[in-house]
Amino acid sequence: MVKRIQLAKVFAAALVFGWPAAANAQAISGKVSVVTSYAKDLTDPIKKAFEAANPGVTLDVQNRNTHAGVKFLEETKSNNQVDLFWASAPDAFEALKAKSLLQAYKPKATGIPEKIGQFPINDPDGYYFGFAASGYGIMWNERYVKANKLPEPKEWEDLAAAVYYDHVSMAAPSRSGTTHLTIETILQGEGWAKGWATLRDVSGNFREVTERSFGVPDAVNSGQVGYGIVIDFFAFSSQATGFPVKFVYPSVTAIVPANIAIVANAPNKAAAQAFIEFLLSPAGQNLLFDPGIRRLPVNPAVYDKAPAGYPNPFKDPRLNSMVKFDVKKSESRNDVVDALYDQTVTFQLADLKQTKKAIDTAAAALAKKPNPKGDALLKEARNLMGAVPLTEEQVSSPEIVGAFSGGKKKEKGARQAELEQQWASFAKDHNAQARAKADEALKLAK
Numbered sequence: 001m002v003k004r005i006q007l008a009k010v011f012a013a014a015l016v017f018g019w020p021a022a023a024n025a026q027a028i029s030g031k032v033s034v035v036t037s038y039a040k041d042l043t044d045p046i047k048k049a050f051e052a053a054n055p056g057v058t059l060d061v062q063n064r065n066t067h068a069g070v071k072f073l074e075e076t077k078s079n080n081q082v083d084l085f086w087a088s089a090p091d092a093f094e095a096l097k098a099k100s101l102l103q104a105y106k107p108k109a110t111g112i113p114e115k116i117g118q119f120p121i122n123d124p125d126g127y128y129f130g131f132a133a134s135g136y137g138i139m140w141n142e143r144y145v146k147a148n149k150l151p152e153p154k155e156w157e158d159l160a161a162a163v164y165y166d167h168v169s170m171a172a173p174s175r176s177g178t179t180h181l182t183i184e185t186i187l188q189g190e191g192w193a194k195g196w197a198t199l200r201d202v203s204g205n206f207r208e209v210t211e212r213s214f215g216v217p218d219a220v221n222s223g224q225v226g227y228g229i230v231i232d233f234f235a236f237s238s239q240a241t242g243f244p245v246k247f248v249y250p251s252v253t254a255i256v257p258a259n260i261a262i263v264a265n266a267p268n269k270a271a272a273q274a275f276i277e278f279l280l281s282p283a284g285q286n287l288l289f290d291p292g293i294r295r296l297p298v299n300p301a302v303y304d305k306a307p308a309g310y311p312n313p314f315k316d317p318r319l320n321s322m323v324k325f326d327v328k329k330s331e332s333r334n335d336v337v338d339a340l341y342d343q344t345v346t347f348q349l350a351d352l353k354q355t356k357k358a359i360d361t362a363a364a365a366l367a368k369k370p371n372p373k374g375d376a377l378l379k380e381a382r383n384l385m386g387a388v389p390l391t392e393e394q395v396s397s398p399e400i401v402g403a404f405s406g407g408k409k410k411e412k413g414a415r416q417a418e419l420e421q422q423w424a425s426f427a428k429d430h431n432a433q434a435r436a437k438a439d440e441a442l443k444l445a446k
Contacts (some may be wrong), residue, residue: 138250381434403416
């Protein structure tokens with residue numbers, strides 16, 4: 001009931017701003033199909049409002065995760081039946097653009113600036129458009145934290161502290177476009193080597209690595225886990241619907257647009273354009289404040305109607321000084337980074353957790369009984385656990401790029417599998433060496 005009342009208020013506010021031009025509604029009809037990674041909490045209110053503004057038009061929402069959506073458009077390009085692609089990850093749009101699977105358009109909406117934070121809102125070539133923005137950070141359940149007497153984190157590396165062991169969750173970047181962006185933000189913001197060391201150190205405290213991004217906030221909301229690494233709107237919508245959660249943007253994060261694009265050879269191009277215009281209109285932008293959505297609008301003017309305490313990236317200087325995210329770099333190494341994380345963390349989480357626990361146990365003992373040789377061994381153990389089998393230069397090498405995105409399908413698959421096996425062996429071997437060093441350091445502290 002509360003959500004229906006909230007939604008009614010949003011519709012009332014939208015009516016004050018006015019729906020998009022009625023002439024537009026007369027010019028379009030039929031079904032407009034959209035492939036999206038967004039859940040019904042976001043798509044349902046927007047679908048209802050768009051259809052109300054455009055009688056005779058039906059928004060057909062097909063939900064697929066970002067990776068699956070990109071693959072679907074690639075596989076069906078010869079007989080495309082999709083009008084729009086709608087998702088958060090800008091590198092997915094870059095991949096579709098590079099494969100000529102999007103068509104250019106110039107929105108008529110006004111009042112939208114060139115950038116939000118450090119990031120351009122729209123593709124400069126006109127193939128995809130930001131309709132909202134989001135950042136990446138940490139959410140936690142206040143009741144869980146209080147019951148377990150745990151601290152409130154501020155930075156990514158805070159979650160590497162021993163006290164957070166088995167209290168944190170994150171989605172696999174290979175299964176979630178937004179989590180991939182989180183991983184990339186850390187790698188770009190901290191640098192390749194330090195970023196991976198932070199990721200592996202934090203990941204050693206994970207309860208689990210989930211298959212879908214919304215599994216993380218659901219677990220935090222219900223108190224199954226204390227902390228989640230999430231995109232901001234998961235936390236904001238949870239807060240708006242009454243869950244006892246908090247959220248923080250670490251200093252190494254980015255504000256990145258969520259995008260919409262018209263698919264090449266769209267069967268209902270006119271309706272697709274109308275949907276984009278609706279999203280970018282004041283009415284569509286105000287819908288982003290709905291409790292189930294809670295995105296950051298790209299039109300600065302609508303923040304006058306924002307709920308109390310709502311983040312405003314156009315006025316908050318901290319949100320304007322975050323990582324300058326390089327979407328082309330992210331897109332070019334997307335598959336490699338995801339595979340590297342899976343082979344060294346996702347598929348070896350139990351082994352990594354065992355290693356992290358051994359290091360933290362030795363560190364606690366050495367804190368009580370200092371030993372220079374033990375400290376040196378512990379440093380070696382941390383370096384071993386934090387290491388990855390590729391340098392940043394190697395990720396962009398023809399060999400690695402070709403294995404993941406070039407060559408004949410059979411050859412590419414064989415080489416990719418070979419590399420992934422090497423990376424998994426590297427991680428397993430380094431975890432074992434790190435535990436051995438930690439165990440030796442622990443003996444010196446007794």
